[in-house]
Amino acid sequence: SAVISQKPSRDICQRGTSLTIQCQVDSQVTMMFWYRQQPGQSLTLIATANQGSEATYESGFVIDKFPISRPNLTFSTLTVSNMSPEDSSIYLCSVEVGTGGRKLFFGSGTQLSVL
Amino acid sequence: TQLLEQSPQFLSIQEGENLTVYCNSSSVFSSLQWYRQEPGEGPVLLVTVVTGGEVKKLKRLTFQFGDARKDSSLHITAAQPGDTGLYLCAGRGGGSNYKLTFGKGTLLTVNP
Numbered sequence: 766s767a768v769i770s771q772k773p774s775r776d777i778c779q780r781g782t783s784l785t786i787q788c789q790v791d792s793q794v795t796m797m798f799w800y801r802q803q804p805g806q807s808l809t810l811i812a813t814a815n816q817g818s819e820a821t822y823e824s825g826f827v828i829d830k831f832p833i834s835r836p837n838l839t840f841s842t843l844t845v846s847n848m849s850p851e852d853s854s855i856y857l858c859s860v861e862v863g864t865g866g867r868k869l870f871f872g873s874g875t876q877l878s879v880l
Numbered sequence: 881t882q883l884l885e886q887s888p889q890f891l892s893i894q895e896g897e898n899l900t901v902y903c904n905s906s907s908v909f910s911s912l913q914w915y916r917q918e919p920g921e922g923p924v925l926l927v928t929v930v931t932g933g934e935v936k937k938l939k940r941l942t943f944q945f946g947d948a949r950k951d952s953s954l955h956i957t958a959a960q961p962g963d964t965g966l967y968l969c970a971g972r973g974g975g976s977n978y979k980l981t982f983g984k985g986t987l988l989t990v991n992p
Contacts, residue, residue: 769922771922807884807981807983810979868925869913869923869970870922871923874921874922
């Protein structure tokens with residue numbers, strides 16, 4: 766299993782500002798994942814963060830808007846840049862453990878509201 | 881693009897009732913997972929089903945994977961208020977398509 770600490774748990778931000786979300790895992794993992802969960806929508810993968818290389822972004826998400834850092838095997842950050850109300854959402858980091866029947870563990874999420 | 885449709889979207893029942901939620905797709909998945917998410921928390925994995933027709937039980941929860949591996953169901957017997965939460969299904973494609981596709985979820989409320 767994996768225990769993930771994510772912070773902040775929630776924040777209210779002004780339009781045009783940026784917020785950095787931190788994710789700390791209690792064990793070393795190769796890949797960390799960042800998801801967005803909008804009301805009434807599916808969990809959507811934003812990007813996969815690998816240590817020592819640039820993150821891999823999914824269609825519709827770009828590095829300028831969601832820069833990601835992965836300085837070591839237990840930590841990652843996601844920044845939501847130049848925020849607009851449309852960025853209001855829950856942001857979740859996760860890690861995958863095991864092979865074969867791989868299991869995804871999630872942080873408790875960051876509830877972001879942009880005014 | 882693989883899509884997963886969950887139904888119903890909302891379900892409100894009384895304690896002690898039984899319920900079934902569904903997860904359907906036109907795509908074949910190599911495996912399918914069910915998660916439960918409570919307010920202010922991340923999703924927590926309940927089960928993974930891999931084989932077509934597979935049935936897994938977790939106390940009062942019964943999970944089934946369709947024979948064609950395109951759909952799944954979750955049945956809860958004698959629901960309790962502690963079962964309240966958002967139930968998400970997630971399918972994993974095969975081969976190079978290893979990523980998880982999530983449904984939108986079923987929000988279950990069990991009233992005492």
